[in-house]
Amino acid sequence: MEQALSDVRGLSLDLKDIGHAFGATVALDRIDLTVAAGELIALLGPSGCGKTTMLQIIAGFLRPSRGEVRFDGARVEHIPANRRRIGMVFQNYALFPHLTVFENVAYGLRARKTAKDVIAAKVEQMLGLAQMASFARRLPGELSGGQQQRVALARALAIDPGLVLLDEPFSALDKNLRLDMQIEIKSLLKTFGVTSIIVTHDQEEALSMADRIVVLNKGRIEQIDSPDALYDRPASLFISSFIGHTNLLRGTVTDTDRVQLDAGPEIDLGRSAQRRRGTPVTISVRPENITFDAERPGAIPVTIRATVPLGAVSVTEGVTATGEAVKVSQARASGLAKVQAGDMAWLAISDVSRVSIFSTPVDDVSKHQQRSV
Amino acid sequence: MLPVIPLAALFLAAFVLPLIALVAISLFRTPQFAELSLAQYLRFFSDPFSIKVLTDTLWLGTEVALATLVLAYPLALVYAASGQLMRTLITFLIMLPLLTSTVVRTFAWIVLLGRDGIINTAMLSLGLWQAPARLLYTWEGMVLALTQIQLPLMALPVINSLLRLDGNLTRAAEGLGASRARVFITIILPLTLPGAIAGWLLVFAAAATAFITQTLVGGGRIILMPSYIYQQAVGVQDWPFSAALSLIFTLAVTGIVFAIGALSRRYVRGVDAA
Numbered sequence: 001m002e003q004a005l006s007d008v009r010g011l012s013l014d015l016k017d018i019g020h021a022f023g024a025t026v027a028l029d030r031i032d033l034t035v036a037a038g039e040l041i042a043l044l045g046p047s048g049c050g051k052t053t054m055l056q057i058i059a060g061f062l063r064p065s066r067g068e069v070r071f072d073g074a075r076v077e078h079i080p081a082n083r084r085r086i087g088m089v090f091q092n093y094a095l096f097p098h099l100t101v102f103e104n105v106a107y108g109l110r111a112r113k114t115a116k117d118v119i120a121a122k123v124e125q126m127l128g129l130a131q132m133a134s135f136a137r138r139l140p141g142e143l144s145g146g147q148q149q150r151v152a153l154a155r156a157l158a159i160d161p162g163l164v165l166l167d168e169p170f171s172a173l174d175k176n177l178r179l180d181m182q183i184e185i186k187s188l189l190k191t192f193g194v195t196s197i198i199v200t201h202d203q204e205e206a207l208s209m210a211d212r213i214v215v216l217n218k219g220r221i222e223q224i225d226s227p228d229a230l231y232d233r234p235a236s237l238f239i240s241s242f243i244g245h246t247n248l249l250r251g252t253v254t255d256t257d258r259v260q261l262d263a264g265p266e267i268d269l270g271r272s273a274q275r276r277r278g279t280p281v282t283i284s285v286r287p288e289n290i291t292f293d294a295e296r297p298g299a300i301p302v303t304i305r306a307t308v309p310l311g312a313v314s315v316t317e318g319v320t321a322t323g324e325a326v327k328v329s330q331a332r333a334s335g336l337a338k339v340q341a342g343d344m345a346w347l348a349i350s351d352v353s354r355v356s357i358f359s360t361p362v363d364d365v366s367k368h369q370q371r372s373v
Numbered sequence: 374m375l376p377v378i379p380l381a382a383l384f385l386a387a388f389v390l391p392l393i394a395l396v397a398i399s400l401f402r403t404p405q406f407a408e409l410s411l412a413q414y415l416r417f418f419s420d421p422f423s424i425k426v427l428t429d430t431l432w433l434g435t436e437v438a439l440a441t442l443v444l445a446y447p448l449a450l451v452y453a454a455s456g457q458l459m460r461t462l463i464t465f466l467i468m469l470p471l472l473t474s475t476v477v478r479t480f481a482w483i484v485l486l487g488r489d490g491i492i493n494t495a496m497l498s499l500g501l502w503q504a505p506a507r508l509l510y511t512w513e514g515m516v517l518a519l520t521q522i523q524l525p526l527m528a529l530p531v532i533n534s535l536l537r538l539d540g541n542l543t544r545a546a547e548g549l550g551a552s553r554a555r556v557f558i559t560i561i562l563p564l565t566l567p568g569a570i571a572g573w574l575l576v577f578a579a580a581a582t583a584f585i586t587q588t589l590v591g592g593g594r595i596i597l598m599p600s601y602i603y604q605q606a607v608g609v610q611d612w613p614f615s616a617a618l619s620l621i622f623t624l625a626v627t628g629i630v631f632a633i634g635a636l637s638r639r640y641v642r643g644v645d646a647a
Contacts, residue, residue: 092539096559097564112550159550
């Protein structure tokens with residue numbers, strides 16, 4: 001079965017210099033993206049970043065103001081949505097409420113005037129894969145959220161699409177079910193070998209599903225990278241705080257490889273800061289890259305605010321003398337430092353090579369407002 | 374409970390009591406109120422002319438409802454696809470007939486359809502027609518006038534249910550390869566059916582009972598239930614027969630309305646009833 005399915009080959013997608021404006025509002029600007037056949041890509045960004053516009057352009061519901069959309073190298077901007085052979089899964093699933101599960105999955109095949117017996121066999125196969133075979137006669141309103149999502153995916157895959165677009169597919173599911181469905185749907189998409197694009201504002205969803213993540217902000221691509229690379233080597237201040245949790249500490253470059261933190265110590269980056277002396281910078285340190293230390297030069301003094309146990313890890317938040325919040329994540333297994341709210345404590349960076357350094361945005365410097373994440 | 378007493382009293386005095394009186398009157402055998410019997414009902418159902426009047430009237434309601442339905446969907450689709458300004462304009466145009474009195478609207482149609490009316494004058498002076506056409510006092514003219522007058526009753530519920538339709542459903546259908554026509558027939562139409570049925574019931578009942586428009590635009594030669602009842606009550610002074618006619622007509626219209634309501638609740642799946 002899997003052998004037969006993997007013959008269904010996903011198409012490759014190229015976006016070249018896509019731009020789109022709604023009146024005077026620029027929704028997308030200079031978007032270049034290449035997606036390989038069979039790849040699973042996440043479009044990640046806060047609401048209003050342009051990710052939905054991008055999805056609608058790829059789907060064919062929207063014609064871009066400028067730029068090229070290519071499927072397997074051929075331009076498709078002029079091809080309407082109903083002839084692009086794209087499977088779509090909507091945020092609210094958009095199952096047809098007046099049609100049974102069977103009729104929903106058969107819809108695309110009927111629209112293509114497929115023979116009846118072929119439709120029956122195909123729908124049965126799709127519902128089997130989605131573990132929904134016994135629900136064929138039900139109406140969508142009689143299904144749970146997870147079941148509706150399975151049907152929506154079966155309906156999208158039934159037309160043998162070259163590309164599947166999923167718009168915030170997990171946001172309507174409760175948290176416990178979400179991870180299970182993410183794993184299930186990822187494996188189903190991979191089994192089909194179909195090229196897939198997931199639009200989401202949830203970084204955990206993007207990190208757990210995608211081969212590569214495209215981070216969008218204000219209509220532009222900030223970074224395209226694997227989940228690990230995005231987490232370890234964020235290309236911008238925006239990404240370092242958008243992907244996972246991080247601590248942002250302000251400072252000033254004092255030497256090629258040294259930064260004087262506003263919060264106290266001078267730290268040795270162990271590599272070039274690649275900025276001139278005197279440049280205001282913000283360093284990003286992940287909570288798990290900070291440990292409690294003894295009072296010594298180079299340690300950051302903080303006042304403990306609170307400790308929050310989060311199951312496998314325990315997160316403690318402290319405040320520096322400059323008012324910057326610093327979170328420390330400790331694995332419970334390795335034993336926890338005993339600190340209480342109001343205590344003074346000293347923090348150290350475990351691995352300086354995993355610290356990211358960014359120029360502080362100019363408007364932030366002038367305001368010199370504190371930032372916490 | 375207390376605040377509804379005035380309304381209940383009004384309902385009792387203006388609707389229930391006259392209805393009871395109507396039932397009582399219809400049970401007399403002669404116009405002089407002699408002898409209780411079902412004679413008036415027997416008379417109606419054994420008289421092909423009377424039955425023809427009833428079926429014509431119900432058919433008029435059906436035709437007008439169908440005509441408004443056919444007009445309402447394109448209007449609703451345009452409305453749904455329009456911007457705010459256009460929507461306001463369309464709403465105003467739809468509501469306009471409701472803002473003028475029935476008599477005024479009906480006379481406007483007489484001015485349009487008459488022998489020396491606007492349509493005839495225009496067509497003759499353009500040379501498109503050789504002789505004035507008979508538009509007024511025809512069945513078609515009556516259907517036309519009623520359709521325009523009743524259109525808001527259909528358009529508003531249809532627009533309402535179209536606006537409540539999730540745009541992702543039509544997008545999903547299109548994405549699955551359906552043509553515009555297929556999306557309309559398989560998705561939009563069934564999912565806005567509650568609105569269409571609500572409109573159908575309103576238009577059907579309103580058109581079948583539209584005494585003024587039927588009489589003025591249809592003229593004296595087209596006899597329908599409202600004018601038949603009027604003629605029997607005021608002209609012939611046969612109150613028992615006209616009471617029976619009234620009750621038969623009322624039951625026929627409400628019976629059809631309830632039957633369609635019940636059928637739609639049973640067969641419209643997965644859609645909230647309007």
